[in-house]
Amino acid sequence: MSTFYVDIDNEEQFDDELESADSIYIGLQTQLAESRDVRFLQPLTEPLRIGSHIVCTGTPDEDLPWFTINIGTGGAMEARPDVAVHFNVRMPQRYVVRNTRRHARWGPEENTSFKSFPFKFERPFTIEVIVDELETLWAVDGAHYCSYAHRNPSPFTAAWVQVIGIRDASLNVQTCDVYPMLAPPPLEVPKRASYDSEPDVDVDWQPNVIASLENGIPEGYQLVLKGRLRPLFHSFTLYLTFTNHQIYADHSQFGHICRRTDDRWGKRVLEWSPRLGKRSVGRPPARWGDDLRKLAIYDWMRQAKDRIQWRDARMMMTHKNFVPQTPTPAPLLHTGPNRPLRPILHSFTIDLIFTNHQIYVHQLTTHNLFARRLRPLLHSFTLDLTDRACEWPRANVHLHANLRAHADAQLSRQLVVLNAWLGAWGAERRQRSAQLVPGTKTTFRIVRGPGEWSVYADGLVIGELEYRAHPDGVKALRIRGDFYPDDVYLCPNAYTPAPRTNSFDA
Numbered sequence: 326m327s328t329f330y331v332d333i334d335n336e337e338q339f340d341d342e343l344e345s346a347d348s349i350y351i352g353l354q355t356q357l358a359e360s361r362d363v364r365f366l367q368p369l370t371e372p373l374r375i376g377s378h379i380v381c382t383g384t385p386d387e388d389l390p391w392f393t394i395n396i397g398t399g400g401a402m403e404a405r406p407d408v409a410v411h412f413n414v415r416m417p418q419r420y421v422v423r424n425t426r427r428h429a430r431w432g433p434e435e436n437t438s439f440k441s442f443p444f445k446f447e448r449p450f451t452i453e454v455i456v457d458e459l460e461t462l463w464a465v466d467g468a469h470y471c472s473y474a475h476r477n478p479s480p481f482t483a484a485w486v487q488v489i490g491i492r493d494a495s496l497n498v499q500t501c502d503v504y505p506m507l508a509p510p511p512l513e514v515p516k517r518a519s520y521d522s523e524p525d526v527d528v529d530w531q532p533n534v535i536a537s538l539e540n541g542i543p544e545g546y547q548l549v550l551k552g553r554l555r556p557l558f559h560s561f562t563l564y565l566t567f568t569n570h571q572i573y574a575d576h577s578q579f580g581h582i583c584r585r586t587d588d589r590w591g592k593r594v595l596e597w598s599p600r601l602g603k604r605s606v607g608r609p610p611a612r613w614g615d616d617l618r619k620l621a622i623y624d625w626m627r628q629a630k631d632r633i634q635w636r637d638a639r640m641m642m643t644h645k646n647f648v649p650q651t652p653t654p655a656p657l658l659h660t661g662p663n664r665p666l667r668p669i670l671h672s673f674t675i676d677l678i679f680t681n682h683q684i685y686v687h688q689l690t691t692h693n694l695f696a697r698r699l700r701p702l703l704h705s706f707t708l709d710l711t712d713r714a715c716e717w718p719r720a721n722v723h724l725h726a727n728l729r730a731h732a733d734a735q736l737s738r739q740l741v742v743l744n745a746w747l748g749a750w751g752a753e754r755r756q757r758s759a760q761l762v763p764g765t766k767t768t769f770r771i772v773r774g775p776g777e778w779s780v781y782a783d784g785l786v787i788g789e790l791e792y793r794a795h796p797d798g799v800k801a802l803r804i805r806g807d808f809y810p811d812d813v814y815l816c817p818n819a820y821t822p823a824p825r826t827n828s829f830d831a
Contacts, residue, residue, distance in 0.1 A: 363489060378454070378456075396483045411426060412473075439469060439805055451465070468505070511801070530812065534804050539800070547771060547816060547817070553811065554761055704807050706805060708803075723798060759787045
């Protein structure tokens, strides 16, 4: 994502930078238009069904900022055909959007995934799509990336598959028995003599891994997982301070743009209303001039066109004893106990349409920024014991241990959800029992007991689930989310490590 700055103290340089911004904006629009023109369409000779496997290969080009795979219904040559699955890779923003279009209207977007952004310019990729009963699964270069639940229209009614934005795209539609086909063989969980035994062979464990338990978890054994909890920032606030000189300089740019007579994008965006037709229920949408109206400059567009009058208005904002050179019928700025002076930000961001390209009109310097210490927070992760070591066909889950920490009420003590999937999800067992510290080393133990699975975190039990299927059926381990394993092994449950107390900063 590109960012460039404009110093408003030099109006001549400001003009040059805005002209450069015009050219960059036009270039981005041209690239987006070219991306839409690069299309590859393959009609489906037969309807998609459970097990249908779509393979797309290609190479992203730097002059095309995004590409899309559409699984559509109806006529592909219509202006806005229905799209059952829309997989849109946005290279500048580094995330992938999934959506469905029905009757020319898009639904809510999905952009979460199990892995980080896997695409790079000029690097070939292979995308695998498998159609399941309830969802489509997407893998990139042999690694499962995300899933997307079926909506209306369903992929089972699809008539064509389309690739947009890839010049060397190729498509292949077939059926398969295992997904992803390009995935390497699963790792085997080793067995050790005791909890403290050293490993015989070093294994390179990766996040979101599926590992095989060839002989399952014998009775009296435990599965040990040592690794690191991923630190994630939940939210933070930036506090900005401003001087009178900065407030004065900030308002000069409004006058400079308003006095223009050409049709540059700067003035068009300043006057642009982002919504058409009826607005939704709720607070009226904010506009660019609202900050100036808070300062009682209600006719700021007209005043800004007069250089002297606008300078007087800006001076009155920053100097209480300033006497304006031009008479005004009413005061430009009202101050007092009921209307305090509220200086606006000395920088603002313009998000261009169709892109995430941001233009900072005034450079933000470091001495204006004060932020509190950022506290890393977890989101979620799962530890699953399954009966097969693959993503698809869907495996039965004997134990599903899901730790959730993405809601404000779950920050100091995380929620642990235990369940099993045997053709369908059973009744959940919920308890707020985990006290994990993000970014730290953590050890989990899954113990096979006489009648239940017990899950421990750093020596403390965080959940127990009774057997809902015979425990000898466990043949694989699946890890997803914010737990990065360093070591995984089986050992007898003869030694239990001492509990470790975790404490959170206030």
